[in-house]
Amino acid sequence: MCHTVAVTERIDHTLRGRWTPSTAELPPHALKLLRQRTGLGDVRTPARAPEVPGSSLAADARTALDAVVGPGFVRVDRDSRLGRAGGLSYLDLLRQRGDGDLAVPDAVVLPATPEQVTDVLRVCAEHDVAVVPFGGGTSVVGGVAAVRGDKASVIALDLVRLDQLVSVDPVSRIAVLQAGLPAPEAERLLAPHGFTIGHVPQSYERATIGGFAATRSAGQASSGYGRFEDMVEGVRLATPVGEWRLGAAPASAAGPDLKQLVIGSEGAFGVLTEVSLRVRPRSVVERYEGFVVDGWERGASAVRRLAQRRVLADVTRLSDVDETEVSLSLAGGWKTAALKGYLRGRGLKEPCLLVLGWHGASEAEVKRRRRETVRGLRAVSLGKPLGEAWRHGRFNGPRQRDALMEVGVCVETLETATHWSRISRLRESVREALRDALGECIVMCHISHAYETGASLYFTVLAARDADDPVGQWQVAKAAAGEAISGVGTISHHHAVGTDHAPYLEAEIGALGVAVLASVKRTLDPTGVLNPGKLIPGGIVSGG
Amino acid sequence: MCHTVAVTERIDHTLRGRWTPSTAELPPHALKLLRQRTGLGDVRTPARAPEVPGSSLAADARTALDAVVGPGFVRVDRDSRLGRAGGLSYLDLLRQRGDGDLAVPDAVVLPATPEQVTDVLRVCAEHDVAVVPFGGGTSVVGGVAAVRGDKASVIALDLVRLDQLVSVDPVSRIAVLQAGLPAPEAERLLAPHGFTIGHVPQSYERATIGGFAATRSAGQASSGYGRFEDMVEGVRLATPVGEWRLGAAPASAAGPDLKQLVIGSEGAFGVLTEVSLRVRPRSVVERYEGFVVDGWERGASAVRRLAQRRVLADVTRLSDVDETEVSLSLAGGWKTAALKGYLRGRGLKEPCLLVLGWHGASEAEVKRRRRETVRGLRAVSLGKPLGEAWRHGRFNGPRQRDALMEVGVCVETLETATHWSRISRLRESVREALRDALGECIVMCHISHAYETGASLYFTVLAARDADDPVGQWQVAKAAAGEAISGVGTISHHHAVGTDHAPYLEAEIGALGVAVLASVKRTLDPTGVLNPGKLIPGGIVSGG
CATH class of the missing domain: 3.30.43.10 (Uridine Diphospho-n-acetylenolpyruvylglucosamine Reductase, domain 2)
Structure with a gap:
């Protein structure tokens, strides 16, 4: 081939x-900050080859x-x-x-x-x-x-x-892509047709089309391009009992939307081999801009109003005070002392960074959309450089984490989503749970996906790694966060269930929800070979 | 109570x-038109009381x-x-x-x-x-x-x-409504809170919240407010094996979206008792306007471009030439001869009516949105009266049908949806199938729901009723239309499956799709008491 x-x-x-x-x-200066805030020591912890x-x-x-x-x-x-x-x-x-x-x-x-x-x-x-x-x-x-x-x-x-662009329908703006295509390769294949998927999660550089669909991924520009499931027009799923294809029309009332049963099935119902995606013309103009809002509550309300007025920027990202401080500190090139002085001068006591990004077909379109977004937004613009700095480093998280691992940091992220009326309480209780579990640590949070009725919360945790039991240290913290989330928000907004969230699924979808998932699995995977232990709590895998 | x-x-x-x-x-003049075009006779056919x-x-x-x-x-x-x-x-x-x-x-x-x-x-x-x-x-x-x-x-x-407004969360803009609430009553209860659902299908005057969810309804303003499933934040479903609640967050990656398995389940999996809905502020300004486009192809392309530019009006409705002619003829108050002359004078040989409606919080907002929509739209505006006339008569279909039934007309509607690249071919083949089956008849069509990747097609059929076998006459025509649709578009865009479309479901969702539905039904309704013969082809209703 x-x-x-x-x-x-x-x-x-x-x-x-x-x-x-x-x-x-x-x-x-990043190391210094970590030592100050997490009690991180000076010991390098080299990796050993696993057995x-x-x-x-x-x-x-x-x-x-x-x-x-x-x-x-x-x-x-x-x-x-x-x-x-x-x-x-x-x-x-x-x-x-x-x-x-x-x-x-x-x-x-x-x-x-x-x-x-x-x-x-x-x-x-x-x-x-x-x-x-x-x-x-x-x-x-x-x-x-x-x-x-x-x-x-x-x-x-x-x-x-499975790395082929199977077909492009330029009139309907639908591309059929094989599941193994990494996102950048998919974009590279679509570019000559003038189209983009517009799906850019932090895992963009390595993650695949099939993985996005299997996990209900949401990209950093989800406010503009939608969550991945919003883009899926059709699926082709291989199962042990044969192939299943879905996707006759852009919308349908021919029974339940079974596509939404396949999307998010995490390899437990079958293996996605092709995904039909709604694509859009590649943007000609992209503008990213940094703003600062005074305080989390004001910031969250501002993002909520943007979502409810339906004038969100394509990328809309609000950091809390802690994340803002660390972000500005870690971005070494930034004269953070000067910036802080400037913000204080503008009366911003609790600066929360708000990054907004608009994509469009022309300067005029981006300008018009920006005007709609910022109208009534009580935020101080810090201009394009801060927005561009965010965009430049948008996929750096995993690399930064590797570096942090090397110097003995316990570093992980977790996320959830809930309705607006519960968002601040949930943020507070997750922060509290993590701090109680980890002691001295940095807990940062941002909203990166906003909807009319609610938003996601994305937490980054930094602590000194427990040299004796690093696995146990995080398991305790993760369980504490999971307990705080369970019953208030979803156990995952875009990371999926896997093994780690399976214990919390029943609380979210009910015993009947679990029974329904198990019955679908028995139908498509009667002997239970597909991705055991994932998605379905209690490992219900065999036929019955 | x-x-x-x-x-x-x-x-x-x-x-x-x-x-x-x-x-x-x-x-x-309407009767005259029907006699000319369908061979309708002069005999009234009184109803008999059924046994x-x-x-x-x-x-x-x-x-x-x-x-x-x-x-x-x-x-x-x-x-x-x-x-x-x-x-x-x-x-x-x-x-x-x-x-x-x-x-x-x-x-x-x-x-x-x-x-x-x-x-x-x-x-x-x-x-x-x-x-x-x-x-x-x-x-x-x-x-x-x-x-x-x-x-x-x-x-x-x-x-x-079950007619209660259970709760309103004004911050998250979510209302919990009981399933038996008729749409107008739901709107009446939400009005004091300043909210609307914005869901106005032709069945609005009688249909209920639970029915909308059970059938994946789409309202006339779906381009603005979304399809009903887009509004559903949560569901409460009664089943023979207990109650099932879903809806933890505005979006989630906690496995497949099981809510989308309940929505559209048509009473075969359970009975919806409560639905949590995303609501919006009631609009202050509404503007409806009639336009005319020259020819179906140009009209469909124009609507496609609006959808793909994401500047659709909240109501966007394109009639084909036949529907335009009949609409204008039946709207007795309209000086149709003068109008036709005017259109000919503007070079419009095949006038297709395009009704656009915008809802907004202010004149300025509606004006701005209208400007975005009509920019580059090659259509002749006929002004607000034609738009208002459509709005005024928007729920009259069922009443008109009653009147037509009285005078011996075979009158029915059917609908589908497909991707843009197939839309005109599908319209033509359904028209042909209906004409072949019915002989002399009027087949009208409109697009009322447009998406970036495709649109719905809604057909209205008028023929002289076969006095000897009126049921058989329509069954033949409906089967012909179903065959034309099957494999090209969805068997239903917003009417659901029921008994009538059940024979076509397997062709659309596959044998595995039917097996999955049957397995879910066995889990939630082990003895098969729920709505037998609906949704699931072949009436798979008992446990297995």
């Missing part, structure tokens, strides 16, 4: 992108898989398997550094077509092999953990070779 | 609103139901049962006029609370009684037909007493 070279590169890149301890360094047991994939299963995808595309070598052992959560990174038990798949299987994916699932069901669908491997909730459940072995089903 | 008088009135109104042959008369068999509700079931809702609220009299015998499709109206077999429920049960609904379902499951949830009774697809399936008897579960 014409894409062999590119794909081989990407397969290797997937491996290279992991296990290489980051060499990025934190600026000295990798031998593959327990049975010979007959191996032979059958070889027959489907070709012998070169079933890999059992250490590097390939280690390269797909879990995702990018803090606990994953700890495990990959040798802390805690790392689940490693018994093999990596690399199908080239949707048909091969269906055949692989059939073979796995026949041979008692669990299947973990693997895209960019960027899950931060255990969604790609190599859990075998009650199966004899487990494979990572890496979709990297 | 405080609402007893109002409810009693509404219960009686439900009865009064049916069976009374309409006394509305058609203007003479109503005795109730076969068993005495012990009756006693158990009495115990739940109170003796006055289980009704077995002829009028009550006849008043809930089916919906408002052409075939329903024929059956109610004595043509064809009318399915009549064995009893009408009127619960007062969500808890009573759950108890009624439990009792029905225990006593082998099928349950048809009944709101406004406006289904045009057989959704409320009193089908008993394999059950001993069937009740209409009329939700008219």
